[in-house]
Amino acid sequence: MIRPFFLRPLLVGGAALLLSAASQAQAPDPSLYQGMVWRNIGPFRGGRVAAVTGVIGQPGTFYMGMPLGGVWKTTSAGVTWYPIMDSVKEASSVGSIEVAPSDPNVIYVGMGDLITGGGINEGNGVYKSTDAGKTWIHLGLDETKQIPSILVDPHDPNLVMIAAQGNMHVKSDTRGLYRSTDGGKTWTKTLYIDDETGIQKIAWAPDNPKVMLATTVRHYSDPTAARAPRGAPGGGRQTGPSGTALYKSTDEGLTWKEVKGGGLPALSGRTSVAVAMGTNSQRMFIVGNFGLYRSDDGGQKWKQMDSEDRRVANGQGGYNCGVYVNPKDPDTVYVVNTCSYISHDGGKTFTGFKGAPGGDDPQQFWFDPTDGKRIFLGSDQGATISLDGGLNWSSWYNQPTGQVYHISTDNQYPFWVYATQQDSGCIATSSRGNLGAVTALDWSPHPGYEFGYIVADPLNPKISYAGGPGGGIVKVTNPSGQWINVSPNLDSKANLRKVGNQPLMFSPTNPHELFAGFQCLMSTTDGGMHWKALSPDLGFPKGYVPPKPEAKPTTPPAAKSGGNVDNDMDDIDEDEEPTEQFGPNGGGSIESFSPSSIDGRIIWVGTSNGLIKLTKDHGKTWEDVTIPKLENPTRADISCIDASHTDPGTAYVAIDYHSLADYKPYFYRTHDFGKTWTKIVAGLPDDQPSGSFARVIRADTKKANLLFAGTESSMYVSFNDGDTWQSLMLNLPNTSYRDIAINGNDLVVGTYGRSFWVLDDITPLRQIEASMKSEPAHLFAPGDAIRVRRNVNGDTPFPPEIPHAVNPPVGALIYYYLGSKPNGIVTLDVTDANGKPVRHMSSAEIPPSDDPLPPVPDFWIEKPEPMPTEVGTNRIHWDLRYDNPPSQSHSYEINANPGETPASPEGPLVLPGVYTLTLTVDGKQYVQKVTVKNDPRSPASMSHLRAQHDLQMKLYEGAKQSFDLYNQVAEMRKAVTNILDSEPSADLATATEDFESKLTAIGGTSGGGRRFGGFQRPGGPAPAPTFAGVSGSFVRELGTLDSGDMAPNQPVVSACETIADELKDTMARWQAFLAKDLPAFNAVLAKSNTKPIPAPKTVMAHRG
Template sequence: MAPSDPRRVYALIEAEKGGLFRSDDGGENWELATANRAIRQRAWYYTTLTVNPSNPEDVWFPQVPMLRTIDGGKTIKYIKGFHHGDHHDLWIDPKNPKRMISSNDGGVDISVNGGETWFAPPLPISQFYHLSVDNSVPYRIGGSMQDWGTAQGPSMNPRGGIALADWWGVGGGEAGYVVSDWSNPDIVYAGEYLGIITRHDRRTGESRNVSAWPDNPSGWGGEAMKYRYQWTAPIHVSPHDPKVVYHGAQVIFRTMDGGQSWDVISPDLTRNDKSRQKWAGGPITGDNTGVETWGTVFTIAESPKEKGLVWAGSDDGLVHVTRDGGKNWTNVTGGLSGAPREGTISLIEASPFDAATAYVVIDNHRLDDRHPYIYKTSDYGSSWKALHSTLPDDVYLHVVREDPAKRGQLYLGTERGVMYSTDDGAAWKPLQLDLPTVAVHDLAIKGDDLVVGTHGRSVWILDDLQPVREMSEQIRSRDVHLLGVPDATRWRRGDGNWASSYGKFSNPPQGASIYYFLKQKPKSEVKIEILDAGSRVVRTLSSVPRESDKSDDEDDAEALKKAALPAKEGVNRAEWDLTWEGATKIKGAKIDTGDPARGPRAVPGTYTVRLSVDGKTQTTPLKIMADPRGAVSQADLDAQITFALRVRDDISKLSGLVNSITSVREQLTARAKALEPRKAEPAIAELLKASAAVIKKIDGFEDRMHNPKAEVTYDILAERGGSRLYSRLSPLQMWAIDGDGTPTRGMQQVLEEQEQELATLERESRAFLSKEVAALNAMVEKLRLEFVIR
């Protein structure tokens, strides 16, 4: 119904002689406005319209493209400018019809000028069917997204945040699996509905069709197909031979040459119910894309512990296993007590610890059964044990993975999020944290990361599984416990790509994640110290916020507050960025380049983490790994850290000098103020005059050490003489640590020159203070005053 004219009613009718019907009298009489097929194709998938709230003649039709009529249906035109097709809804602001939002398979498009132009915000709302991780460094995540196609991108970007430009297509299509060759991650196998599979070579960007049966059964019913492929037909690369790849139809195909040729290695592993293989349609409009195909192999898994031991699960409830590479198959469904007969075997996880062990997840929600079903076998499927008794009764499951670092630790992807078990499925707990409530269709474990593929909120990574693996009731009974710290990689960050800064997502924390359990909120400071192999304290972290001074801008001051360690009841997480303690800053001093508080990065090696809280101290080792992409030797890194610490210590020494002379000045100033009422006395006047002369000389010394007159950073550029020693040592420290390697000869020569200047300042200032302060103190003692300069 048109909001601006209730008598105008439109009806989009699905029928052989259907189309857009229109009534101008509130539905009493109707006429066919148009039978245009474009507005009623794939009727079950679209069939919607939106009437402009201020113009009854203006009607929009979300379809494969966006369509529109401005004359009540007489003519239909295509609307361009969208970033994606397959539109499913259109909202028009009733108060301002120029504001519009289209929802489509690619996200949303927004217009503020009545549809003349459109803008698509980069929203993380992709619908992933499956995902995988490869062996790149950093590892990459690949998967297929509803209507977007395949994508692969980095788990982190050493150049900065992860940008949209860091992701690329890898062949295949919108449905199916994306799996990399584990021996060569540049080779990627990607699927698409109707049995399409491609082999992508990232080095050349080429994607080559290597389908086992490259026919096009689009529009066919299952009974007409030689091979029935599931919408997300499984692809599995053998963990024993990267050239061996499995692909599922109603049978299992295997290639041993990377897809050049395929062999059928199984009989039909489904129920092969012919009544479920008919053409989909009638009386409703037919629609046969492959998603309607039933009686297919839905999941394949070869045991990483036993070559040729392959599991297969079908979408009509069967589980089969072969132990001889497909020569003989055994139906092991019978032991799945209580399982729905025709439930989808959503995923089979072959245990990384034991060849006889596997886990099976069954999804039966398409048959109106939302109960969870998960089973385990420890005898190759001869018997099965149900693991779902402690799961919520109304949440169905998609995927289970066993942690390769801890036997019996399971992660479960459900329709509402992630759950986990530390006791092989006996009890389940939510692992939601900040993950939205969303369907989780796949999970992958890479090192200490849990990668989560959602159907509606893109990909998420839980960066560190250490506390999930280690926490136990025994630990929870203790007052304090420092968990083990996983190895930390010393990534080097390069310059980012300016063009790719739009739409960036954050990297995982760079450095070491340190977890500690506190049974209750502590009474005193929580302190973490990092010690090197020689027991030197590299860095100290504290729950007490560090104070900022007027040299810090607002962002720096806020960062200092956030840097304080958490000290809450339960598990706490601290981040050490792998840097040493920085230099002592000159309070209030401005510099135009560098950051003295930023310490150099610790070199690869073994360190100790020491936790101190409420009189209890615990330690655990930490290993820093070298950047695997780098070619810098340990000797170069050792030379770099030695040089950088030397510069750091020089800055701290300079700061100490400034503090010592300014302390004398502050005392002299305070004494002069106190003696102001007695300045008419000759002896006091002489003392004040001598003090003023000393203050002037102190000002001169300070002016050589830094730029005390600078109120803002770039006052340094306007000041005669330019940057002083503080503003020259600071950038030298920055340049020495910004890139790995032995400091250049130029750096070493400049430091030697600056250290000579520092030594001169130290010698002259200390000699001056020693002489002048002693003289002033003698005058004070002669006058029997209490104001002795320290």
Template sequence: MAACHVSKPVQVVSEKKGPKPNDYWAKKYSHPVYGFNEKLLFKGLKEVADAKKDPAKIGVDLNGTWEQEGPFNIGGRVDVITPLHRASDTIFAGTPNGGIFRTKNGGQTWEPVFDDYSYLAIGAIAVDPSNTQTIYAGTGDRNFGGGSYNGNGIYKSTDLGENWTHLGLQQVGIITSCIVHPNQPDLILVGALGDGFAMTTQRGVFRSTDGGSTWQNTLFVSDSSGVCEMIADPQNPDVIYAATFNRMNSFGNSFSVGPDSKIFKSTDAGATWSQLTTGLPSIPLSRVGITISETNSNKLYAVYVDQNYQVYDVFLSNDAGLSWTALNVTGPSSGLDPDLLGGFGWYFGRIHINPFDDNTIVLPGVEQYASTDGGQTWARNVPEWFTYEVHADKHALHYIDSTTMIIGTDGGMYKTTDAGQNWTVLGELPITQFYRITAKTFADGVYAGGSQDNGTSAGNAQTPWTRDFGGDGFTPNYIDANEGKVVFETQRGGIHWLSDNDGYIDISINNSLGAVPTNWDTPYLVQETGELVAGTNKLVVMSSPPFDQWTEVSADLTRIAMGATTSPSYHTITELNSNPFSSNDILVGTSDGLVWKGDFTNGNMTNITANLPEHYVSSVRYSKKVNGKLYVAMTGYYNNFSQALIYKSENGGQSWTDISSNLPVIGINSLITYIVAGNEVLFLGTDGGVYYSENDGQTWNIVGANFPVSAVNDLDIDEVNNKLIAGTYGRSMWSYNLDWYIGLNEAKLSELMVYPNPVTDKLWLDSPAEFVKIIGVDGRIVWSQTNYSEKQEIQLNSIPAGAYIIRTDNGACRFVKN
């Protein structure tokens, strides 16, 4: 298989880091009027997790195993790095959507250790210093960006992460810190930012003296602020420092600046707290980070983020926090990049100290800067982000020795052994956050997808993935291999054309139409007749790409045209699908719950929403088998969300029938159909995994038994290799072999004869075949041959006993090996 998928270098969209982490999921899950009920999301995730443990809920015909396709080498966001001790080869990594990974060999290989749970956002990991087999994990996304989740409390493992027990605090939202007292292992402190979507009183510092059986809230600042950082004095574990700030991210009520940017200190192991004020700012600011010297516990540094989400200043204390001095790091002679935090400092706002040299401090952001003279001067200690030698957006940092450190970024982990002069990737974690994928590239069995902060990449489990385009990645289209013709997409309709003849051309929608409303994940299609069709709040068409302009061909298709008064940025087209029976016909879905069909060439569209609920339309599909049959899937945890939102129409959209049946109450992100032996099978990508129905939605089952409870944003079919491909938001891309299922259904219609059946060691077919495949119940091909002669003996001695499908170009049949 080809390792290079596009004959062009990675395109860097801009010299500056792109837009701040977008509130894509907030707009998808919530409503500007009805809000967001996160409890419904978590209830649905738990329902999926529980169903995975029940064999009756997993399809008998599709109960095999998923294969991880990667990418492994592209990475995703890592927020937490926790080794057992300073130089331990056993390290835990926490991710915002992918759970916990563990290495026992210093990062050479990693394994997931939290996949049985429905809360895969990890904000803190702590080791019991008195017993390093005991690990604590706090859930929730500590940086709380656009694709973030609250958690459901804290978990404990007593066997190095093999098994976990829930210890409560499910009401505190996001856990950012956990400290276990080294001399009193039952004394545990948890720092909580709180519910990121709602103002609550369950936030601050929580203290347990009985190993997590009960908890007391010992520090509470306000109902919109919580703890973003908590550290212990390395020489006196009863001395604790906690930093707080205001952070809320509910639809229409998001803020990261407020009066609670503060630092508190406890001298009695978190039982009581006092605010530190002398020399520290008292004006409304954003996130606060704090760190302490390991050789001189009187010495602390703190960083404050300003109202523009850049560095406000770094402060130094030499008297254990009693007084602080501003270091004026933003001055012109300091060397610190004034745009270090990219204008979204609430996403960063941390500071680290070298434990072997307390004059060396590090400020992570889009880039990363270090000072070796106590904050007087600064220099970048990573390559510029757009080289991709070290990914942009740095979040976690751990020193192994004075010059060796590990950092966690939006693109995985990196390691330096020379204080930042050179960096290498530390292992490979399959934690890419895909928005859109395709199984149709220029190479057989090679898959591609666009992902959060990692552009568009392509590859599979056997070949390293290549980074084919930069920016935030969305829908890729590989059009013509002979001409190297590809279309890539970045956020909000940034559409880019590459070909051998034309080179690289930016054909973004706003180049032609200006600042029109577009979805973060703007849908577009490449029509068989050559046109590009996309959705803003209207249908837009480029008739002769790439040397053409976008033209608006329809009226506004959102509820703004019906008088909606909420923000126009919410009201966009989210989904498009072409009619396989009529090349000009198109289906359209919108973020505000409207569905249309019509002719994209003239923009004449008919509203076919009818009795559908007002929810975010996540998929629209024409049936591939029956002309006039349509499918619609929706998401959104609001407005009495009490069932999965999946519907079909058998009369062209005049009316819709609910086909959610036995699905869990979970959001649906993707819907595709596939014809198997004349039957149209439905596959759904949900917020908790993949489901299928072979009876048009009368019943649904889980696909496969080993898939994590992860959001599946997009699905596709590799028709050549009979694989279902799933792109997740946080656990990269997976494939499921459909050979067994296809063979089983073909066998129901087939006249193929094999004998004997059951068989012990030898099998014969009654007719010649161009190919023969024997497929196990897990979808794996256990034996194959081409150019089979009539009544040629097939030896089965090496095949275990069990049920199998035998497929040829003439049909299929089921047989049993004794």
């Protein structure tokens, strides 16, 4: 709905005053939110792998390095992977990794990914572990920035060499080959070309490390130069020669000599080299865009191999490149292109080895020098291991290392997250799984391309739109999964241009309208059947007149084959606008845009060449509100622009200058529709080793002045409209934070290297005030809680090694702040609208259970913990259940989750409604309300839920009452046992045993009895009910009713009535026993001068 614009001036003025006042507010202390926890939700589909290695003699142990995801380890030959370098906070981009062959505990990691294009993925030198990855030591060489290759001497773990490419955007003498003989304490540069040329690949045969090869390449992208065509040698904006050369050392890297001639062609671009084992280092290979060449005499003469097979050459413009020789057979050679290929005749002919249509894009191989069948491959799809020479491979669908560009969420519950993933295409995953975890059942590939955006239809999440192959826009319809290109650029006459990450977004005020960014803003309201241009070409600065004026694009005709966008985008950098300064058509393209959620006529647009345009009338007219006095404005990528959700005149901008060697963050805000802009970077670091430049900024959807920002290395929050920023990393790893989405009360981030993360229920961030720091305690008001069950599985759970991400805590997340360590027990009580108790939680120590050990491994079992009482903000959750009913014994349901399987029975779920939370700290109470809402997917009406709940509460009370009565009998039985243990006379023993049998007939025994711990035996009359048996029956039916939302059917009601009658009958027998049998037995005891057995203090009446 479009809201009346005549109300805006008053709103703008008032909001601007509020924003101005808030921006001067003191920033709150981080301890007020340090108890919050980010949750990784996968999906478990691997991302591009930059480095691989294995451990000789340990068949299951391998390590992989990720471009911006750190180091991961497997000890199960790829069944499971886990990160081992998250303790390193400074950088996460790995370029190379090597385990010392003579000491499996020594690992060297070269930081900085070997990339092509305009990204950086920089590191900070070399790290070393001497305990197989448990801890890390920084060895310096910080300014080398990108280290794509490492070698460690096969016999000496302290002799290590690294290839340093150096800073892509800065001339530097830190490039070259470095050698250390003391384990990295000191380094000597033994090969250096110039301040623009780095070392790309170093190789030797492990059986003769004295002989080495090294290749060089120009690794400098002049920030002032025009952008090179895609696939230029070495990537990025190159000028001058490529600097590619081949060098050889015969003294293990001490001295070097260039290798040229002898049949070797002119070298250029990215290269790879290999030296074959078992040949005394005589057989050598080099591959590049010039083809594959082999030498059989140590590099004096060279011969081109299989010159007709272009798969053998570097066919992806430097995106990947590699040649490898099997350590057990010098005639078995491997090369990489879109797939990998194998030769069994020394490189003369090749056939496919591993890959699939579309290309796995293999990046790195590692071969065990002692076992040629043990192979480790890192590709764009993830890491995969073969132990049989390539016949079978481990899965890469178990690695949450996806590199995503842009994310969005839909409007269903639980919400799904959508993203484009580097090389793997599009992905979609649920934020919560029905089986107690986010499993493989909860995510799926999504039609579309690896770049750009995916957005779900706000009115129908089964329909979504994504950037498609060839620069199109595809419409996807589920559950069929059918997709079709509906892009306006199908018509070549539309003359549209776009950035690689083309933005798509639905209007927040008109859910029928989808926008797409080209050089103009396009709009469709009928699902892509027709498109309309809402703007002229917005890619020109104010006052600029292009040489050939371009008319405002018109609505393209119906879709047909064709178009004007290059289909091959595998080798472009995601951050690069694939045009010159103003593009081939004379201008930039829309990099980002943001329609206002307050007024649908307001749309902010940012372009790839630093322009910001604004319309207040849905595209009828446009203003140029570009930030004035920007340095190099035409090279400023407006990577994100975000409209405020509380003030129509306010917007926030993130600008990326990293292609100009400027890695500092640039964030701006305006409160006056772009008339003035304020830079907002206070508190943000600008010198992080992996880069500090801005990626994304988002305004909270509910709280004014609350902002979130992602940079190349970190996540941040501002509580005062950007005046100051604070870290929001919490438990996040160092990686690139590419996009942010807010769905209700949940904050979602997409990363380039660690997939998706969710910060569940950010309502505390919306409530935090600096003054809270001085309070003795504070209870935050929770966000609305959804009434869902932990796990609805009814059969065998997934084994723990099957990839899964944890679900959000079930129910209400409750945060409370403690200003100091409390003197006593902290409690939290939940009461209903009538003040009746529902749940009690406490910081008191939980006594160990006296239950027998469960017949399952301990890792399945949830271990109850007391409320935390740390100084600062603490987190607990209420699962929306009543206190657990007492029970003679506990079981563990088949719908288990590792570490999260609670003991049964559990208390009933509460009804939807408002509940009161009371936190008690040192005698003072703090009170908040929480609203419980029913699962939107529930088939039950409120009346059905109430009927079910009423019956559950009767069962719940019955279970408690029968348990208490059982305990009365048990206490009396203890007294009887004491008499029998005292060696009574024969007459007294007989009377006591008779009395005990009567007690047992009423109380029953724990863990067995009718309807408790077993089945009733067939044949004969049913035995009289007992309290233990009745208690078990109540618990059983309570569990039966708890599995789903449904009004109780008649059989269940009848079964519950039968159990209630049995309780009534057993209570009557108990009361008769107390009135007759107990006095009679006490009279017998009196004659024997034995202390009488007292009657229970209270005998409960049946509660119905």
